[in-house]
Amino acid sequence: MERIDIEKFRQTYSAYVDTFREGGRLPEMMELKRVHTAFVAANAKAICSGERFDAHTADVCVLAALLHDTGRYEQLKKYNTFRDSDSVDHAVYSHDIVKTLGWLDRLDPADSDAVLKAVLYHNRRDLPNDMPPLTDTAAKCVRDADKLDIFRVLEDRVKTTDWRKDSTAFWNLKYDLPPNPAVLDAIKKGTSVDYQNIKSIADFVLIQIGWLKSGLYFETSRRLAKERNHFEFRRRFVLELTGYDAAELM
Ligand SMILES: [Fe+2]
CATH class of the missing domain: 1.10.3210.10 (Hypothetical protein af1432)
Structure with a gap:
């Protein structure tokens, strides 16, 4: 070729x-x-x-x-x-x-x-x-x-960004709402999340945790994500925002 x-x-x-x-x-x-x-x-x-x-x-x-x-x-x-x-x-x-x-x-x-x-x-x-x-x-x-x-x-x-004050940083999503149960449920089941269910920054970040859990096709992609600590970053961020520990999702 x-x-x-x-x-x-x-x-x-x-x-x-x-x-x-x-x-x-x-x-x-x-x-x-x-x-x-x-x-x-x-x-x-x-x-x-x-x-x-x-x-x-x-x-x-x-x-x-x-x-x-x-x-x-x-x-x-x-x-x-x-x-x-x-x-x-x-x-x-x-x-x-x-x-x-x-x-x-x-x-x-x-x-x-x-x-x-x-x-x-x-x-x-x-x-x-x-x-x-x-x-x-x-x-x-x-x-x-x-x-x-x-x-x-x-x-x-x-x-x-100063996302707590600048609501445009995350498209006017609220930062102080708990995770939407519908989002958590979809991630646990490994199904794709309906974007209508994104009500907060936490939901948005959780969608990405869903990708980390079951949205990547290649082993190399999962390894790269791991090396770059993408899950840990999101776990800490969601914990800081809402007190919810995303460890139970993985
Ligand atoms: Fe694109």
Whole structure:
């Protein structure tokens, strides 16, 4: 299998992101997505090596990770929000932009299809179970790599914002409510949580504990999460917020 020139794709992606700069600067919210993307691509690479994927599979996974949020820049520019429910499904948007720009046109069709599907499905509640193996692997890798960076983003936000006073830090969620029993129940059962049930910051953090418990596909992803102490951070934070000890969930 021919290798994919990831470096060239990085340059293409960077040049695309540069078109959103104003006076040389990227709007702050877009800069966060640019940084997020770099971390997701690095996570994907780490998962691929930990899982000993062959070089070609790894290329497809890393490329899909690099492109997974392509639509975020246009979404923010056009709708001034990252909230999909108030604008567009950003995964569909990313998929459509990547396709329209023709970035993958010279790839083997099976590879470009795997990348596009991994982008398209990265935020779905569930993956279709009848996908070709390469597509399935790329889609799972991007979802794990994305979650691993969402863990970092949350911790960064807790550490760098005054979330008790600044209610926008966590989308106006209340910080002093106990966990919603419906959320705890879903996590205990290992089922996905209905996002309607998120009433507080604790619920939001508990959703991520659910991911740590049963939402990651690859052993390497679980190992990375463990090494990065993501569960401990969330356990301490929820305990501080509500007095609830999430140890009983794991
Ligand atoms: Fe995304």
